[in-house]
Amino acid sequence: MYASRCLASISLAAMVFTGAALAGAPNVATDIMPVHSLVARVMEGKGAPSLIVAPGASPHEYSLRPSEARILQEAKLVFLVTAELTPWLDGAIETLAGGATVIELLETDGTTKLPLRENALFKAHQQGDDPDSDTHDPHAWLSPDNAEIWLNAIAVALASADPDNANAYLANASAGRMEIEALKGEINTVLEPLRGGKFIVFHDSFQYFEAAFDFPASGAISLSDARDPSPARIAEIQTYIADQGVACVFAEPQFNPGIIAAFADETKVQTGVMDPLGADLEPGTGLYPQLMRRLATALTGCL
């Protein structure tokens, strides 16, 4: 009697701390905040996913903390964009989450995949250097069409792992898709008056946003994997800024702001912040739309 009451209170405490296991919803791990947000939208009312890459960190290079290793160990489902974004996560999943179902969202049917761009300066409407390349730009969550497709894929995976809540997952995904449709219209309206404005981004991570809203960047200081840029690459961009009337250079909270400050000193260009991850936003269902909205207002505020 005493023992069973004790057990009951232990499992209640465990539920409070993991926050996930209500109504039988499975433990779900997600890589980055935008994916966490989409999964949270699908699970709304039934449970909540856990996040692996801490807010403010770069997913390109990361060391798991013990609490994040535990999230993987306990996960029944793991949602990630692609191992091309988080190469370190492959091994961690293999060691820690061997029994989990792993869904690489970039490989979902219907997902738009854009090839990597390597030049510092992009040609107009250039989408990657080699259209047949099988290395893709991993920042694919910044395409709202991909987000819609992924909501569906997330719901299908959850429904299969947790059939009791299948209807709720599918209904949430469908409502989430309608929200993203409305968001696309809203962002197009905000960006419309500024089409043709020239800007440079910090690391080449906004290609999907540029393509979705027909709002191309002129170039990126750093490559898509966020490696430090070579002096030649920096010089090429500085010359371009001086010659071509670039209005704005964008920093990112995940990376060293010193490089952008040096640019601004050198070229007198305006600076802003564009954050592809939503480092300072509240994690959860509202993060994805807020993150997308904020990219648009960063552009309008600086151009």
Ligand SMILES: [Zn+2]
């Ligand atoms: Zn990146």
